[in-house]
Structures are given as structure tokens and as C-alpha cells.
């Protein structure tokens with residue numbers, strides 16, 4: 001199974017191809033230029049893997065949480081490729097991809113991972129994952145809330161030596177010294193592959209992949225715009 | 238050459254298939270008006286969210302309906318000016334589709350799309366001509382020598398004409414977008430009850446200003462308001478009438494002046510406000526007197542749509558212009574910076 005993976009959900013973006021044996025990856029950390037970077041990276045990484053779009057079996061993209069614009073760039077490109085080349089596409093969680101990347105880098109790690117991204121407006125996106133013998137399990141689903149709530153949750157529910165990942169931890173209070181903190185940890189497309197593979201296999205088994213809905217996972221849905229005050233009922237004049 | 242056009246610069250998701258031989262094969266439009274009406278204006282984040290949800294289903298529909306599955310030779314998408322997040326959706330989907338199909342793509346200037354929309358009609362105008370672009374974000378007079386050869390003659394120094402319609406409508410608590418509602422209400426208005434100014438028509442030049450008219454409208458509404466804060470329905474209709482006459486007269490005076498200054502006899506009007514029947518009517522009468530003619534698109538192609546993008550893109554693609562794989566959108570982009578064909 002060949003997978004094309006894309007990530008543009010945060011300040012960095014990357015593309016990877018898994019050809020069944022090896023993973024090829026290209027990354028860029030030029031901010032605010034994901035739309036310019038992503039498709040050239042796709043082209044580059046397909047060549048590096050000596051393959052082409054037509055040979056890809058599935059496309060996977062981080063569908064959030066993260067920057068709304070970034071998420072839509074990733075999904076927009078993925079939708080175009082998927083519809084154009086008739087390849088099924090799935091969305092994967094950015095936080096899970098961050099956690100998976102950590103497991104890839106530290107294959108012998110056992111315990112809890114708490115990826116978090118700065119969501120602005122004094123909130124963070126975060127979730128908790130548990131790693132057992134190299135396998136990642138979701139422990140607490142991704143959500144958005146105030147940094148204090150993360151501190152509170154971790155203190156009450158996690159052992160004292162979990163690992164904290166991502167720039168969300170720049171706004172969450174520094175945890176106890178026993179906690180490993182890496183605020184520079186970012187998602188990368190090479191880690192999407194494993195997450196997607198788990199998900200694709202699960203979806204293929206339930207045959208849900210035929211018409212995959214590639215929808216952003218925004219987590220934050222309230223809009224700070226003021227609704228209009230009306231005197232007369234709409235459509236009355 | 239068969240081109241898929243994608244428009245997503247603001248609050249309409251539009252797609253179309255234009256064929257350089259066979260003409261326009263079809264178009265689809267999803268309007269987000271309902272989404273934004275509650276807020277009285279376009280909420281950019283909600284616009285982007287709707288575009289990414291609706292675009293692929295619309296493309297699927299138009300390709301099937303026009304029998305164009307597997308038959309598209311190029312993709313054109315609006316790459317500016319407009320809302321950055323909204324533009325990015327159409328740009329990313331469009332560019333990636335072209336890559337997947339192995340065909341070229343082109344980014345289209347939204348206002349060039351509007352400007353060329355009347356060329357989709359039977360008996361289109363011939364170059365050169367003067368164009369009046371009147372929409373929600375623009376009021377410009379442009380000398381058009383050929384596609385891509387544009388010289389700005391004048392523009393609004395403040396609000397666009399469409400914006401003025403929308404704001405005047407809001408003052409009388411009409412629905413968003415206000416242009417069509419003002420126009421409808423104006424039909425019931427009594428001429429002559431209110432007299433509104435014709436801003437900047439008493440001096441030379443081709444620039445416009447609509448903010449004074451906006452203040453004048455607000456004062457008139459306030460002075461005639463009843464206990465609920467609004468004038469009665471007939472008074473609203475009378476205000477709408479006076480307002481529309483003032484905007485239309487102002488536009489007509491400047492259009493006539495522009496034609497004379499350029500020594501031309503063809504005027505093209507484009508953009509949402511060019512759908513206004515009173516404007517069309519008054520231009521026809523005024524231009525007939527100076528041996529000139531006005532051209533406009535059918536109503537549905539005055540406001541944002543995919544057909545104009547497919548058409549404008551096709552013209553540039555046919556002379557070999559294309560876009561690299563990088564998706565670049567330009568939220569602010571003066572029309573006269575465009576390249577010639």
C-alpha cells in the first residue's frame with residue numbers, strides 16, 4: 001500500500017510518501033507560505049520515491065486541530081489530488097501525528113504523551129496519548145480549552161513523568177521537573193503514515209473509505225462576530 | 238480548449254465549464270448569503286469554511302452535467318483580489334486538481350473576470366471600450382484596449398457603489414445584501430419626495446465618492462423615523478428611490494464623461510451593481526444621445542460566478558499563460574498590474 005501524506009496544520013508543512021517499505025519526506029518551515037510550498041513538495045517527494053500520483057493508494061492529511069487556514073490548505077490540496085486522481089483520502093488528527101512522530105523518534109518510550117498547540121485567544125488544543133510497546137492509543141480526545149485546565153487535568157490524572165509536546169506548552173504553566181517538555185515539537189508528514197495506516201485499515205475493514213468525507217476538525221466553532229440586531233423580521237420588505 | 242473555472246473570492250462558490258469552441262457549457266453557484274445575513278455582512282472565516290465544504294461537490298456536479306469528466310484541458314481559479322482564506326480554498330483545490338489531471342492551471346483576477354463577463358453574451362462588445370466596474374468592493378472606470386490592457390480612469394475615493402447600496406439598506410433594516418432590496422423597494426417609491434445629492438458630478442474628473450450620500454441617507458432615515466426607529470414602509474420606499482436615483486445618475490454622468498474623454502462609443506458595465514435595472518435603463522437613454530451603446534452580462538453573471546473565471550482564464554490559457562505548482566493568492570491586486578495577452 002502506497003500512501004501520500006500531507007501536513008500544513010501548523011507553522012511548518014511537510015509531505016511524505018510511504019511506498020510500503022520506505023518513507024520519503026520533504027519539509028518546509030517558511031511561515032505563511034504553505035499554499036506555495038505544498039504542491040511542489042508533493043511533486044518532489046513523489047519523484048524522490050520514484051513513483052507518481054497514479055500509483056498512490058491513499059492520501060492522508062492532517063485535518064486539525066491547528067491553524068484554520070493551514071488546515072484548509074492541506075485539505076484543499078488533498079481534495080484536489082483525491083478527486084482528480086480518484087484516490088481515497090482520509091483526515092488524521094494533528095495531535096495524534098505529533099505523538100506518533102515522538103514514538104517514531106523514541107521507539108522504546110512507554111508512558112503518556114500530551115501534545116498541545118497554541119490556539120491563540122488564551123486557549124490550547126490538546127489531547128493525551130498512551131504508548132505501550134511502541135503502539136499509540138488515544139487516552140483523552142483532542143479538545144480546546146484554557147491552559148489552566150490542561151495543568152489541572154495532568155496533575156490529577158497523569159503520572160508525574162509524562163512527556164509534553166508542542167508550542168501549546170509555551171502558554172501552559174511549566175509542569176513539574178519530572179515532566180519532559182519539548183515545546184518545539186511539530187507534526188510531520190512522515191508520522192502521518194502510521195496514523196493513516198491504522199485508520200485506513202480500520203476504514204477499509206468497515207468499507208467506509210469509498211466516499212471519504214475530508215472535513216476540517218476545527219474544534220473551535222464559535223465566531224466572535226456580532227450578530228445583527230433586526231427591527232423588522234427578515235424578508236418582510 | 239475546455240476550462241474548468243472556480244470562483245471563491247468572497248461569499249459565493251461558483252464553478253463553470255467553458256469551451257473555447259462550444260462556449261459556456263454550464264455553471265453552478267452556491268451562495269452563502271443565508272450564512273452571512275445573520276451578521277449583516279460577510280464573515281471571512283465562515284466564508285472559507287463553506288467554500289471548502291461545497292467546492293468539490295459542485296465541481297463533481299458541473300463536470301457530470303456538462304459531460305466533461307476526463308475532458309478538462311485546464312483549470313482556472315480566482316487568485317485575487319478578495320478574502321485571503323476564501324481565495325486559498327479555490328486556489329489549492331483548483332491547482333491540485335490540475336496537477337492530478339496533468340493539465341495547466343491559471344490564477345484569474347476577479348475583476349478581470351467581472352469585466353469580461355459581458356463577452357459571454359450573444360453579440361458581445363468589441364474592443365476597445367470603457368468599462369464601469371461596480372460591485373461590492375469596487376467602483377472603477379477603466380479604459381480597455383484589449384484583454385489585459387487596462388488603464389484606470391477613475392475610482393471611488395471611499396465606499397464602493399455596491400457597498401453604499403448595502404449600507405443604505407441596513408439603515409432601513411433591509412436584508413443583506415441590500416442592493417437588490419433597495420432596487421425592489423425603489424419601484425414603489427414616489428419620485429421627487431426626497432432629493433439626494435449627486436456627489437462629485439459638479440467638478441471635472443472621473444473619481445467617485447459615496448460616503449456623503451451614505452450620511453445623507455442616514456440623516457433622512459433618522460429624521461423620518463417613527464417610534465420603532467424606522468420610517469414607515471412608504472417613506473422607506475421613497476428614500477430607496479431617491480437613493481438609487483442619486484447613485485445611478487452619478488454613475489451615468491461619469492460614464493458619459495469617460496466615453497467622451499476616451500473618444501469611444503462602447504461602454505461595458507460589470508459587477509453586482511450592473512444588475513441594477515434602473516442603471517441599465519438610464520445608461521441606455523443617456524448613451525443613445527451620444528451615439529454610444531452599453532453592454533452588460535445577464536443578471537446571474539453580474540454578481541460573482543464561475544463562468545466569468547472560466548472565460549477569463551481560457552483567454553489567458555489559450556495564449557500559453559500558466560501558473561507554477563505554487564499556489565499564490567493576491568488579496569489586494571490593482572487591475573492595471575495585469576499582464577497583456
Ligand SMILES: Nc1ncnc2c1ncn2[C@@H]1O[C@H](COP(=O)(O)OP(=O)(O)OP(=O)(O)O)[C@@H](O)[C@H]1O
Nearest residue numbers: 372373374375399414416417508509510513540541
Ligand atoms: N440589482 C442591484 N442593484 C444594486 N446593487 C446590486 C444589485 N444586485 C447586486 N447588487 C450589489 O452588488 C454587490 C455584489 O456584487 P459582487 O458580487 O460583484 O461584489 P463582490 O464580489 O462582493 O465585490 P468585488 O467583486 O468588488 O470583490 C452587492 O453590494 C450588492 O448589493
Ligand SMILES: [Mg+2]
Nearest residue numbers: 351372540541
Ligand atoms: Mg465580485
